[in-house]
Amino acid sequence: MERVVIALGGNALLRRGAEDTFEEMYRASRLAAERIADIAAAGWEVVVTHGNGPQVGRILLQQEAAKEVVHPMPLDVCGAESQGQIGYLLQVTIGDVFFERSMERPVTTILSLTRVRAQDPAFRNPTKFVGPYYEEPQAKQLEQERGYVMKADPHGGWRRVVPSPKPYSIVETPVIERLVSAGVIVIASGGGGVPVIEKGPRLIGKEGVVDKDLAAAILAHEVGASVLLILTDVKKVQRGFGSLYPEDIDRMTAGEAKSMLKKGEFGAGSMGPKVQAAVNFVEAGGSRAVIADLDDATSALEGTNGSEVVAG
Amino acid sequence: MERVVIALGGNALLRRGAEDTFEEMYRASRLAAERIADIAAAGWEVVVTHGNGPQVGRILLQQEAAKEVVHPMPLDVCGAESQGQIGYLLQVTIGDVFFERSMERPVTTILSLTRVRAQDPAFRNPTKFVGPYYEEPQAKQLEQERGYVMKADPHGGWRRVVPSPKPYSIVETPVIERLVSAGVIVIASGGGGVPVIEKGPRLIGKEGVVDKDLAAAILAHEVGASVLLILTDVKKVQRGFGSLYPEDIDRMTAGEAKSMLKKGEFGAGSMGPKVQAAVNFVEAGGSRAVIADLDDATSALEGTNGSEVVAG
Numbered sequence: 257m258e259r260v261v262i263a264l265g266g267n268a269l270l271r272r273g274a275e276d277t278f279e280e281m282y283r284a285s286r287l288a289a290e291r292i293a294d295i296a297a298a299g300w301e302v303v304v305t306h307g308n309g310p311q312v313g314r315i316l317l318q319q320e321a322a323k324e325v326v327h328p329m330p331l332d333v334c335g336a337e338s339q340g341q342i343g344y345l346l347q348v349t350i351g352d353v354f355f356e357r358s359m360e361r362p363v364t365t366i367l368s369l370t371r372v373r374a375q376d377p378a379f380r381n382p383t384k385f386v387g388p389y390y391e392e393p394q395a396k397q398l399e400q401e402r403g404y405v406m407k408a409d410p411h412g413g414w415r416r417v418v419p420s421p422k423p424y425s426i427v428e429t430p431v432i433e434r435l436v437s438a439g440v441i442v443i444a445s446g447g448g449g450v451p452v453i454e455k456g457p458r459l460i461g462k463e464g465v466v467d468k469d470l471a472a473a474i475l476a477h478e479v480g481a482s483v484l485l486i487l488t489d490v491k492k493v494q495r496g497f498g499s500l501y502p503e504d505i506d507r508m509t510a511g512e513a514k515s516m517l518k519k520g521e522f523g524a525g526s527m528g529p530k531v532q533a534a535v536n537f538v539e540a541g542g543s544r545a546v547i548a549d550l551d552d553a554t555s556a557l558e559g560t561n562g563s564e565v566v567a568g
Numbered sequence: 569m570e571r572v573v574i575a576l577g578g579n580a581l582l583r584r585g586a587e588d589t590f591e592e593m594y595r596a597s598r599l600a601a602e603r604i605a606d607i608a609a610a611g612w613e614v615v616v617t618h619g620n621g622p623q624v625g626r627i628l629l630q631q632e633a634a635k636e637v638v639h640p641m642p643l644d645v646c647g648a649e650s651q652g653q654i655g656y657l658l659q660v661t662i663g664d665v666f667f668e669r670s671m672e673r674p675v676t677t678i679l680s681l682t683r684v685r686a687q688d689p690a691f692r693n694p695t696k697f698v699g700p701y702y703e704e705p706q707a708k709q710l711e712q713e714r715g716y717v718m719k720a721d722p723h724g725g726w727r728r729v730v731p732s733p734k735p736y737s738i739v740e741t742p743v744i745e746r747l748v749s750a751g752v753i754v755i756a757s758g759g760g761g762v763p764v765i766e767k768g769p770r771l772i773g774k775e776g777v778v779d780k781d782l783a784a785a786i787l788a789h790e791v792g793a794s795v796l797l798i799l800t801d802v803k804k805v806q807r808g809f810g811s812l813y814p815e816d817i818d819r820m821t822a823g824e825a826k827s828m829l830k831k832g833e834f835g836a837g838s839m840g841p842k843v844q845a846a847v848n849f850v851e852a853g854g855s856r857a858v859i860a861d862l863d864d865a866t867s868a869l870e871g872t873n874g875s876e877v878v879a880g
Contacts (some may be wrong), residue, residue, distance in 0.1 A: 314638045315649075318627075321634035326626045327589045332651055337627075340652025341645055343679050344762065348773060355769035364743045365679035367655050407582065431676045431752060441744060457667035461660055560643045 257408045258299040258483070259436065260557060261476035263469055263533075265488040265526075266289055268550050269342060272489065281345055289349040291487070291553035292441070296354075296361055298554065301436050304346060305472045308338040308447030309465075316387035331386065331418060332450045332461035339367055339446035346443050351486040363441045369427040369459060370449030370466050370474075376421035384420040384465045389413035407554060419464040419557050421451055425530045427459065436479060445475050467531035477540040484537040484545040485557055491549050493531060493563035497523035509568030510535045534565035535546065543567075570795070571613040571748065572869060573788035574787060575781055575845075576600055577800040577838075578619045580862050581654060588626065593657055601661040603799070603865035604753070606668075608673055610866065613748050615657060615791060617784045620650040620759025620778075628699035631845065643698065643730060644762045644773035650681055651758035658755050675753040680740045682761030682778050682786075684733035694729040696777045701725035731776040733763055735783045739771065741790040748791060757787050781845035789852040796849040796857040797869055798842050803861050805843060805875035809835035821880030822847045846877035855879075 268288040274280040274554050312334050319328040329337075335462035343365030350363045382405050390398065395414035409415045427433070432444050448466030452459040469486055476484040492501040495516055508516070513535045522528045525548075534545030548562025550554075558560035578654025580600040585873050586592040608614050624646050647764040655677030662675045701828045702710065707718035707726035738744070744756050760778030764771040781798055788796040790864075804816040807828055820828070825847050834840045839859075846857030860867075868874035 275639065278641050278645060314634075315630075317638050318630035318634040318754050321637070322630040322632075325633070327587065329590050329653070333590060333656060336652040336656030337649040338652070340648040340650070340655070340679055343652070344645060344648030344774075347679065347681075348764075348771065352770050355697035356773075358769075360744060363738060367652055367659065367679070369659075389859070428676060431747060432676060434746070434750060435743060440745060452660075457670075458664050459660065459667075461656075542640075 257301050259303070259479065260295060260483045261297070261305060261472055262292060262339045263472035263484070264304065264306040264550070266309055268487060268488040269306060269345070272312055272487045274309065282349065285345045285349040286353065288372045288550060289346065289353040291550060292350055293357060293359065294554045295355040295557060296441060296549070297357065297359060301439070302441045303432060303436055303475065303481070304441065304443045304476060305445040305468060306342055306346065306443070306447070307468045307522070308333045308342055310334065311338040311342055311448065313387065321386050324426045330461070331463035333367065335447050335450045336367060339365070342446055343443045345524060350441060352392065361439060361441050363443065363486060364435060364443040365443040366428050366432055367437070368445040368449040369452045370423045370445065370455060370471050371427060372421035372423055372451045372462065372464070372466065373426040374453040376419070378419040378421040378464070382417040382419040384418050385409055385415045386418055386465065387416050391417055398420070400544050419462070420467060421464055423448065423451070423466045423474055426471065426475045426478055427452065429475065433479045445471050462558045467529050469530045470536065471543070473533040473537040473540070476537050476542060483494065483557060484542055485533065485553065486533065486545065487550045487553055488530065488547065491552065491562070493522065493527060493547050495521040497527065505563045507566065509566055510538050511568055513565050531565070538565055538567045569611060569613050570694060571615070571791065571793040572607065572795045572797055573615045573617060573784055573791065574604060575791045575796070575798045576616065576618040576644050576862070578621055579801040580799060581618060582622055588622065591864055594661065597657045597661040598665065600862060601665040603672065603862060604662055605665040605864045607869060608753060609669065609671060614753045615748055615787065615793070616753065616755045616757070617780060617787060618654055618755070619780045620647065620654055623650040623654055623721045624759065630845070631823050642773070643670035643775035647759050647762045648700040650680060651677070654758055655755045662753060663710045673751060673753050674726070675755065676747060677755040678740050678744055678747070680738060680761040681720070681764045682735045682757065682758040682783050683737040684759070684763045684765060684774065684776070684778065685737060686765040686767065688731070688733035690731040690733040690776070694731040696728045696730050696732040697721055698730050698777065699728050701727055706855060710866065719832070726732070731774070732779060733774070733776055735760065735763070735786055738783065738787045739764065740788055741787065744787070745791045757783050779841050781842045782848065785803065785845040785849040785852070785857070788854060790850050794855045795869060796846065796854055797865065798857065798859045799862045799865055800859065801843065801861060803864065805834065805839060807833040809833065809839065816827065817875045819876045819878065821878055822850045825877050825880055843877070850877055
């Protein structure tokens with residue numbers, strides 16, 4: 257059986273502009289679950305991974321609001337919490353869709369850790385904004401009190417910044433591999449996984465954020481997936497993004513993609529890391545990576561939709 | 569290889585009276601991890617389960633404090649969050665101890681759901697206090713606004729009460745069984761698992777709390793464990809608990825235990841459900857259940873410490 261790692265973007269968990277209620281999250285998750293069921297029904301072994309930015313953001317707001325009565329937990333613990341929250345929602349909605357279609361496939365969520373390097377330069381230069389917005393004096397106080405690094409956010413106000421180190425290996429791969437081989441739909445590496453460094457023989461959780469698409473590429477390689485399917489809310493990757501005449505890309509080689517990445521053709525948003533993840537996967541030996549709209553998941557997997565990255 | 573399900577009480581995650589900081593939780597979790605490592609090193613296959621009462625309580629406080637900016641999630645979602653949080657902490661500390669002892673056993677946390685019956689009378693009579701304390705007018709308002717059931721807490725103030733339905737099956741057993749058979753230390757059924765009812769073919773999450781020891785007994789039976797080891801912070805179960813001359817129990821048959829349960833010999837606290845869980849396990853065919861102090865885990869498993877329940 258062929259194996260696919262499906263990376264769900266934030267819009268698969270909460271549609272743009274929707275209120276962050278449980279009902280809206282359930283609704284969005286169900287749409288993703290329908291597409292996952294389509295793919296599983298077509299005979300694929302499936303690992304699902306997902307982002308967690310908005311969810312961790314909400315947990316951080318809650319921690320801050322309650323800080324006088326409940327000690328805030330470090331970011332790695334919050335990331336693990338978000339994996340439980342999102343994994344549960346995905347697991348239940350996928351389960352619902354499967355049962356409605358009389359598909360008997362178990363679905364399981366694995367709490368995931370991702371190895372990053374202690375010497376990753378990201379640890380000396382944290383850049384990823386997380387959590388609540390503050391006025392400057394409060395921000396300075398948090399730097400003193402908690403050792404946070406605070407920066408002025410381009411959107412206004414001050415926020416904490418944390419490192420976004422590069423992932424190089426998924427701690428739970430052997431377990432995920434074993435389960436997916438047995439036909440289980442595995443939800444794993446949520447939010448890119450909790451970043452851990454190896455210190456001698458120990459794994460130490462770090463406060464940071466791993467790019468979920470880069471982690472998905474590693475996971476897809478490690479479990480021997482033939483396809484990495486990155487689902488988002490745009491139909492195609494565009495070159496000359498933001499210019500007057502952007503151009504849809506149907507297919508590119510890893511080499512072409514790298515040259516476009518270098519030229520900044522994909523804009524400053526989140527498309528760059530997705531293309532980079534696709535490149536990493538095929539360069540590590542994966543046969544294809546596809547970036548597509550969630551709605552087009554099945555045709556993208558078949559190669560007739562989205563933007564495909566292949567070796568070369 | 570023999571197989572044990574270890575149920576960790578709240579004190580294994582945060583010692584009585586300790587502040588609920590990450591550092592204290594890590595410290596408590598490490599002590600539990602040491603005992604789990606002892607047992608794994610003695611050649612046992614191990615499934616670890618744990619309570620989540622204080623952790624869910626903190627998440628509910630955080631949700632309440634931030635409710636103007638972040639929509640609160642239902643209790644089942646909070647339970648899943650707590651499984652991520654506690655599972656992460658246990659997994660990391662167990663991993664730390666294993667590595668220090670040069671033990672190569674993978675450790676994995678499985679998000680767990682527990683089947684309960686839609687017609688369980690607990691749903692018509694919620695009794696379990698959860699979350700923040702309120703004044704009566706606020707409590708009445710929450711009944712109106714959110715459909716909560718609120719009751720006066722014997723400790724003062726008003727709190728939400730939720731059902732505590734009886735578990736009858738663990739959704740993730742096949743996955744847990746597969747992993748534990750492969751030598752993985754599995755952390756599962758945290759907080760008793762998120763309660764779900766079957767509605768036709770669907771699993772629907774319910775706002776409620778499953779007793780973690782009763783769920784552990786079912787899990788132990790379903791994975792074919794020979795021993796259920798319930799770890800808490802008392803050396804022995806006592807009969808005539810709270811009387812002038814309580815008596816330590818070294819060993820009792822399921823029949824003796826049931827008769828003492830009926831007479832209320834174990835007091836109104838949490839020992840009753842632990843003894844009941846032990847009875848359920850041996851009556852379902854398990855060879856022994858032991859209730860013991862966390863510090864005595866190894867000798868209790870060997871049968872020379874704690875209070876043992878056997879068939880008969």
